[in-house]
Amino acid sequence: MDYFIQQMINGLTLGSIYGLIAIGYTMVYGIIGMINFAHGDVFMLSSFIALILLVLISSALGALGIGIALVLVLVIGMALTSLWSFVIERVAYRPLRGSFRLAPLISAIGMSIFLSNFVQVVQGPNNRSVPPLLQGYLTVQLGDGSFTIAYKQMLIFLVTAVLLAGFWFVVQKTSLGRSMRACEQDRKMASLLGIDVDRTISLTFVIGAALAAVAGVMYLVQYNVVNFADGFVPGVKAFTAAVLGGIGSLPGAVLGGILIGLIETIWSAYFSIDYKDVAAFSILAITLIFMPSGLLGRPDVEKV
Amino acid sequence: MSMQAEMPLLVVEHLTMRFGGLVAIDDLSFAAHRGEITALIGPNGAGKTTVFNCITGFYKPTVGRIALAHDATTTQTDLDRLTNSGDRWRKADGRGLYLLERMPDYEITAKAKVARTFQNIRLFTGMTVLENLIVAQHNALMRASGWTVLGLVGARRFKEAERAAVERATFWLDLIGLTLRADDPAGDLPYGDQRRLEIARAMCTGPRLLCLDEPAAGLNPKESLELNTLLRAIRDDHDTAILLIEHDMSVVMEISDHVVVLEHGAKISDGTPSHIKNDPAVIAAYLGVDEDEEEAAEAEIEGLQSGLDHGGAR
Amino acid sequence: MQSSAASASASRKLDIGPAPADSPGVGAAAMDAAKSALLVIGLATPIVLIETKQSGAGVALEWRFGLVAVLAAIAALARFIHLTVVGPRVRAMPASNMAGRFSPGTVTWIKRFALVFVLLYPFIALALAGKGGAIKWIDNFGIQLLIYVMLGWGLNIVVGLAGLLDLGYVAFYAVGAYSSALLAKTVGLSFWLCLPLAGIFAALWGILLGFPVLRLRGDYLAIVTLAFGEIIRLVLINWVDFTGGYAGISGIPRPTFFGLPFTAGDDGFAAFFGVSFTPLHRLIFLFYLILALALLTNYVTIKLRRLPIGRAWEALREDEIACRSLGIDTVMTKLTAFAMGAMFGGFAGAFFAARQGFISPESFIFMESAVILAIVVLGGMGSQLGVAIAAVVMIGGTELLRELDWLKDIFGPGFDPTKYRMLLFGLAMVVMMVWKPRGLISTREPSIALHERKAISGALVKEGHG
Structure with a gap:
């Protein structure tokens, strides 16, 4: 039982990261109906930026405060990743808006190839690892067994929860959020009503990237290692999460992320580590075949 | 031969269609007869297109039977026997009998010979006018090409079938006056021509029943007249009955033999055009309470709407 | 590392949205070019600016101010040339279709x-x-x-x-x-x-x-x-x-x-x-x-x-x-x-x-x-x-x-052009899509004709939804 709970906690950690990335996929898909293939690589880039910032800031601050360093890394990392995402949207996607449906998808795949190879060229092909950031854990007694929650896991839960709450507030309560939801429903009508659609789409990319940057920092905190090729698999899994939760649905993305994280961890713990990715991809296929609108998505009615 | 009455071409019985809690069609029964043009009319949102989608298999009705009998000698007994057998259709001695609510959409066209057009024209815009008409003869050509195998080796049988298909296409092109534009992309045609091409394409499937969803929408008066001629020609020369949805009352009254009026998914009247014209229930449904003021308002709204349809629909 | 500068700059020159309708004056173009340079500096910080090197359990950092400066300069130059020379010429060219040029x-x-x-x-x-x-x-x-x-x-x-x-x-x-x-x-x-x-x-x-x-x-x-x-x-x-x-x-x-x-x-x-x-x-x-x-x-x-x-x-x-x-x-x-x-x-x-x-x-x-x-x-x-x-x-x-081994003579023996293969491939995908969203040959050839076979404009051909 305690083994199971332990796996649940590990799964939740992973799931939080997937959920944060998944929001970027689901928001962009919701607003312009495009699979932003480069989003996984934006996440990888943010993780690399976080690593550089972390080493830089912690060497400047000394042992003074890992806490201050993390906050700074988070804020600066979010800003820089958002800038990248903003420019990518302007350069690679905006000129293709309203054109041939496949064009933005190919452009996004091209961007994904560019980003991972760009990082490989400027930072080298090998892993970069840093010493564990937060050590220590909390042991919880439960009956005759016990399980542990590492401090870094607690940090990941806390940061994810706080940022999701903030993000939720933005989408539900601010005029930006209203514009985003309006564009999602009907872009033409929104622009007729005076909403700056281009700006709203830009901001969607920026917010998605900022959350991916949070995921990037959390990924670094959890695994202490980054590599230029680390964008694809988490990207596809986060996309799976978005689809599982119902693409276009924000709570769905978080729920899907957590489910994928849990399934992957539990599958590895009880069945086979080798086939954990097969499990994730199978879930993706099965969801799409039998439940194309996902858990929380709106069903897609065919118009004749 | 028993003394039972002849069975009409299409018999719709107790058709009900629910979307979640919404009842789009409520216990609708009507018939369409061979050699006739039957019009389905009613205010916006009355469920006309839903009826079409049920007949052509795009929706599966919640309740009801939709039977299509190719031959007039088919009897009620035949129909009951087929219904109880659980089969989707039966074809003995050339007398085809089909339960449309049990068949998938493409089979309804391929086997039961029901063709349709769409409210918002669905041509293959990137294919030529001729190609559109050839694609409509897909099933016959597929057989002739030996499911591609004979076609790949260039068998004569396929070449002949293709020639026949082109001939049939040219016949319809001549009839709708588009022969000179046969090699132009369908998407380049003006709106009225696209409407006629869609009808010709549906006719190329060789239907016994042709379902037209607002064929006169967006046409100017001259085109509307041409359409009337075309539809009459189809009825009289091709052994094809027509079921049409139409808002343009001039078209409906001019060409239909039989009119069915729907409101809120239920039938409120059924009869000849002159009967419908004088039915108080129909007048109430179309005009609301019979007051001069409201009538004027309605006319104004109608005028506005048709103006929008003409200008904004494309 | 210089060629990464060249390749990365190729992406940069597309920045800052569409070119203005009228050719800007040299001054305005210079301003714009400066903005591009700033943007590149922003993007390059810290991912290009600071190189990471694994040293034992930790990571050592190496600053590359020169490289970022070169990238920014190239971006500015490319933007400037684009605005003053290339852009006006492209706009002056009549709109033409690739396939239309050949019978x-x-x-x-x-x-x-x-x-x-x-x-x-x-x-x-x-x-x-x-x-x-x-x-x-x-x-x-x-x-x-x-x-x-x-x-x-x-x-x-x-x-x-x-x-x-x-x-x-x-x-x-x-x-x-x-x-x-x-x-x-x-x-x-x-x-x-x-x-x-x-x-x-x-x-x-x-x-x-x-x-x-x-x-x-x-x-x-x-x-x-x-x-x-x-x-x-x-x-x-x-x-x-x-x-x-x-x-x-x-x-x-x-x-x-x-x-x-x-x-x-x-x-x-x-x-x-x-x-x-x-x-x-x-x-x-x-x-x-x-x-x-x-x-x-x-x-x-x-x-x-x-x-x-x-x-x-x-x-x-x-x-x-x-x-x-x-x-x-x-x-x-x-x-x-x-x-x-x-x-x-x-x-x-x-x-x-x-x-x-x-x-x-x-x-x-x-x-x-x-x-x-x-x-x-x-x-x-x-x-x-x-x-x-x-x-x-x-x-x-x-x-x-x-x-392209001869490039080693220019950039030194450490330079390996094949490293940029996929980077350029990805970039080319983006550039080609932005340039020609419907591909190089977008017209469709009809499969049968009654009188005359005419190519169909790509604008009418749908791309499918499945």
């Missing part, structure tokens, strides 16, 4: 010339590069390019004609390669039997995978095919007993010339024909083999387009609902497209296995699917000629980077 007759001549050139290619390469140099030109540029052309043509049936977006095409390539390799090694079948069997297996897999997914529409289909592609690759990695896992399968028997192996022995090709042995014989043979396979793919596709099944594919791409209303069984139609595309992928896979003599899951990653799809879309969906051109430009172009 159909010219296009036919281009095709004929290309065919003759390809048929003579190995001998041209031999004549120009000599026996030693020709190996590379026949193998890397000839055979490899033709594999991609064939894969592009195979996928074109699925994506270009039927309008079904398949992101896992490489799975069928893998099925073909593995089934032919296993049949050859374990059952001992000859290549000439393995080749058709590989095609059949791949087609069967196409049907098997296609059946549940083909009722999905739009991007969902793309994602499911991606998932299946990855699942097949992961199974190839993990099912070690059967597939050899990461190590793959080696020692796959080479194809023979109607029973004559390409060896130096007495029963070999060279001895039989009384010529001296050279490895070139096999290469030239492989070249013509893949050429024949590619041309077969092309021939069958062109034939199919003029048959009811091919017209149904294109109609499906235009409007699926209309197809159903005309009595076309769309599921069967999609399945045949899927199976047909898969079959040609399987043929290509069998050829690949026999050519390499070794296969491993490394060759069948998602990136390959993306590259093949990019070739189809960049070429212009449905256009056979466009796909061939796109394959030559994209694969040949990046392959050419291997030939």
Whole structure:
């Protein structure tokens, strides 16, 4: 039982990261109906930026405060990743808006190839690892067994929860959020009503990237290692999460992320580590075949 | 031969269609007869297109039977026997009998010979006018090409079938006056021509029943007249009955033999055009309470709407 | 690192949205250029500015102010030139269509010339590069390019004609390669039997995978095919007993010339024909083999387009609902497209296995699917000629980077142009899409005509939604 709970906690950690990335996929898909293939690589880039910032800031601050360093890394990392995402949207996607449906998808795949190879060229092909950031854990007694929650896991839960709450507030309560939801429903009508659609789409990319940057920092905190090729698999899994939760649905993305994280961890713990990715991809296929609108998505009615 | 009455071409019985809690069609029964043009009319949102989608298999009705009998000698007994057998259709001695609510959409066209057009024209815009008409003869050509195998080796049988298909296409092109534009992309045609091409394409499937969803929408008066001629020609020369949805009352009254009026998914009247014209229930449904003021308002709204349809629909 | 500057700057010059309608004055252009430079500095911080080096458990940092300055300068210069010189000229040019510039007759001549050139290619390469140099030109540029052309043509049936977006095409390539390799090694079948069997297996897999997914529409289909592609690759990695896992399968028997192996022995090709042995014989043979396979793919596709099944594919791409209303069984139609595309992928896979003599899951990653799809879309969906051109430009172009060793004389011996191969490939995909969203050849050739065959503008052709 305690083994199971332990796996649940590990799964939740992973799931939080997937959920944060998944929001970027689901928001962009919701607003312009495009699979932003480069989003996984934006996440990888943010993780690399976080690593550089972390080493830089912690060497400047000394042992003074890992806490201050993390906050700074988070804020600066979010800003820089958002800038990248903003420019990518302007350069690679905006000129293709309203054109041939496949064009933005190919452009996004091209961007994904560019980003991972760009990082490989400027930072080298090998892993970069840093010493564990937060050590220590909390042991919880439960009956005759016990399980542990590492401090870094607690940090990941806390940061994810706080940022999701903030993000939720933005989408539900601010005029930006209203514009985003309006564009999602009907872009033409929104622009007729005076909403700056281009700006709203830009901001969607920026917010998605900022959350991916949070995921990037959390990924670094959890695994202490980054590599230029680390964008694809988490990207596809986060996309799976978005689809599982119902693409276009924000709570769905978080729920899907957590489910994928849990399934992957539990599958590895009880069945086979080798086939954990097969499990994730199978879930993706099965969801799409039998439940194309996902858990929380709106069903897609065919118009004749 | 028993003394039972002849069975009409299409018999719709107790058709009900629910979307979640919404009842789009409520216990609708009507018939369409061979050699006739039957019009389905009613205010916006009355469920006309839903009826079409049920007949052509795009929706599966919640309740009801939709039977299509190719031959007039088919009897009620035949129909009951087929219904109880659980089969989707039966074809003995050339007398085809089909339960449309049990068949998938493409089979309804391929086997039961029901063709349709769409409210918002669905041509293959990137294919030529001729190609559109050839694609409509897909099933016959597929057989002739030996499911591609004979076609790949260039068998004569396929070449002949293709020639026949082109001939049939040219016949319809001549009839709708588009022969000179046969090699132009369908998407380049003006709106009225696209409407006629869609009808010709549906006719190329060789239907016994042709379902037209607002064929006169967006046409100017001259085109509307041409359409009337075309539809009459189809009825009289091709052994094809027509079921049409139409808002343009001039078209409906001019060409239909039989009119069915729907409101809120239920039938409120059924009869000849002159009967419908004088039915108080129909007048109430179309005009609301019979007051001069409201009538004027309605006319104004109608005028506005048709103006929008003409200008904004494309 | 200087060339990363050059390549990265190529992306930068597109920044800052569309150029203003009127040519800006030099001052305004300079301001704009300065903004571009600032933007590049922002983007380059810290990912380019600070280089990480693993040192023990930690990471050491190295600052590269010079590199960022060079990048910013290049970006500013490129933007300035774009605004003052290139932009006004581009705007002054009349809007013209690529295909519109050539008459159909010219296009036919281009095709004929290309065919003759390809048929003579190995001998041209031999004549120009000599026996030693020709190996590379026949193998890397000839055979490899033709594999991609064939894969592009195979996928074109699925994506270009039927309008079904398949992101896992490489799975069928893998099925073909593995089934032919296993049949050859374990059952001992000859290549000439393995080749058709590989095609059949791949087609069967196409049907098997296609059946549940083909009722999905739009991007969902793309994602499911991606998932299946990855699942097949992961199974190839993990099912070690059967597939050899990461190590793959080696020692796959080479194809023979109607029973004559390409060896130096007495029963070999060279001895039989009384010529001296050279490895070139096999290469030239492989070249013509893949050429024949590619041309077969092309021939069958062109034939199919003029048959009811091919017209149904294109109609499906235009409007699926209309197809159903005309009595076309769309599921069967999609399945045949899927199976047909898969079959040609399987043929290509069998050829690949026999050519390499070794296969491993490394060759069948998602990136390959993306590259093949990019070739189809960049070429212009449905256009056979466009796909061939796109394959030559994209694969040949990046392959050419291997030939740029002389750049080492300029940038120093540490400079390796091949490092930028995929980076430039990704960039080229973006640039080509922004430049020509409908691909190089966007017009559609009608499959039948009453009076006169006229090309159809790409603007009217739909791209499918499945």
